Amino acid sequence: MGLAKTEMFTDQQNEISLFAKVFGHPARVAILQHLFKIERCVCGDLVSEIGLAQPTISQHLKELKYLGLIKGNVEGTSVCYCIDSENWLKMKEVMIQFLDQDISEKENCC
Amino acid sequence: MGLAKTEMFTDQQNEISLFAKVFGHPARVAILQHLFKIERCVCGDLVSEIGLAQPTISQHLKELKYLGLIKGNVEGTSVCYCIDSENWLKMKEVMIQFLDQDISEKENCC
DNA sequence: AATATTAATCGTAATATTGCAATGAACTAA
DNA sequence: TTAGTTCATTGCAATATTACGATTAATATT
Numbered sequence: 001m002g003l004a005k006t007e008m009f010t011d012q013q014n015e016i017s018l019f020a021k022v023f024g025h026p027a028r029v030a031i032l033q034h035l036f037k038i039e040r041c042v043c044g045d046l047v048s049e050i051g052l053a054q055p056t057i058s059q060h061l062k063e064l065k066y067l068g069l070i071k072g073n074v075e076g077t078s079v080c081y082c083i084d085s086e087n088w089l090k091m092k093e094v095m096i097q098f099l100d101q102d103i104s105e106k107e108n109c110c
Numbered sequence: 111m112g113l114a115k116t117e118m119f120t121d122q123q124n125e126i127s128l129f130a131k132v133f134g135h136p137a138r139v140a141i142l143q144h145l146f147k148i149e150r151c152v153c154g155d156l157v158s159e160i161g162l163a164q165p166t167i168s169q170h171l172k173e174l175k176y177l178g179l180i181k182g183n184v185e186g187t188s189v190c191y192c193i194d195s196e197n198w199l200k201m202k203e204v205m206i207q208f209l210d211q212d213i214s215e216k217e218n219c220c
Numbered sequence: 221a222a223t224a225t226t227a228a229t230c231g232t233a234a235t236a237t238t239g240c241a242a243t244g245a246a247c248t249a250a
Numbered sequence: 251t252t253a254g255t256t257c258a259t260t261g262c263a264a265t266a267t268t269a270c271g272a273t274t275a276a277t278a279t280t
Contacts, residue, residue, distance in 0.1 A: 008161045009136035016139050023130030025238080026119035029208070033123070036211040044256060051118045053240050058258055060238095077247050077256045085213045092209045098139070099202045101146040103195045110151060110181035110192045135268080154226060163270050168228060170268095187226040187277050 016098050019091050022067050027052055028060050035070065035083050044078050067091075126208050129201050132177050137162055138170050142193070145180065151190040177201075 006014050022028055030050050035042055046061070047054045061081060064070045068087040073080040116124050132138055140160050145152060156171075157164045171191060174180045178197040183190040 006136060009140055013136040013139045013143070017134050017136040020130045020133035020139075021135075023208075024127050024134045025131075026116060026123040026127040027238095029123045029126050029130075030119055033208075033211070036213065047257095052238095054257070055241080055259080056239050062258085074246090074257095077254095079257060083213050088213070095209055096206060098133075098143075099205055101143070103146065103193050103198070110183045110190065110194070137268090157227095162268095164227070165229080165271080166269050172228085184227095184276090187224090189227060 012094075015094060019067065019095055022063055022069070025060065027056070028064060031057070031060060031064065032069070032083070035081060042081055046081070122204075125204060129177065129205055132173055132179070135170070137167070138174060141167070141170060141174065142179070145191060145193050151183070151192040153185065153188040153190050156191070 009017075023032075027050055031046060034046065034049055042049075047057050050057060052060075061070065061072070065072060068084055069091060070081050071084045073082075119127075133142075137160055141156060144156065144159055152159070157167050160167060162170075171180065171182070175182060178194055179201060180191050181194045183192075
């Protein structure tokens with residue numbers, strides 16, 4: 001059905017999967033890495049930087065914005081995007097807590 | 111087109127997005143958390159634990175196995191799954207390196 | 221051998237995602 | 251005003267994902 005049954009999982013599990021999902025496309029990873037890398041805010045050059053069509057980039061940016069990971073600022077005809085550092089930090093904590101689990105090797109059968 | 115143009119991204123970006131994608135469903139997050147939590151390997155009780163049909167769980171397990179994050183061991187009629195700790199660690203490094211980027215707040219316009 | 225148990229696979233329906241051409245909206249420059 | 255720039259939105263086609271019933275394969279039990 002292509003639809004996750006979110007109601008049967010915890011809020012934490014759903015939150016983790018939502019964050020992970022947005023990182024589940026290399027274009028969005030590339031956009032975020034670019035936003036981290038450059039010293040100033042990026043404006044329109046993401047299209048030439050990434051190599052996808054403008055509507056496609058716009059759509060990816062929308063998803064990143066929806067989750068609060070980036071902010072957009074209108075500057076004349078162009079829009080300036082950058083990482084929302086506060087929300088990025090919150091996301092990071094959630095994700096790292098999930099990733100950083102330790103295995104009790106005690107009775108590992110595999 | 112529903113298909114990521116992986117050839118235009120770096121190996122690292124593709125790797126990150128592949129790992130992230132597998133965490134992009136709450137059932138797989140739940141399966142992994144359960145495998146971490148229990149002291150011994152889970153076998154068939156994931157179906158009752160998670161609450162999805164057996165073929166669905168089996169499919170999710172297959173994806174986790176494909177990425178190397180879990181291992182499966184046949185034990186009679188049942189199969190015993192557990193975290194592949196070595197690969198989990200490798201994945202963790204890749205993901206944390208991506209998540210742990212710092213923002214140069216210098217000329218942040220937003 | 222006959223039956224039961226467990227999990228994988230197949231087939232299929234429903235929905236989601238990705239990508240882009242075309243268009244629209246907002247501003248700028250001439 | 252007119253034309254240009256930049257980015258968002260719409261609409262659509264192609265593909266992917268999710269879920270599960272039905273079936274199959276493999277082993278256990280009787």
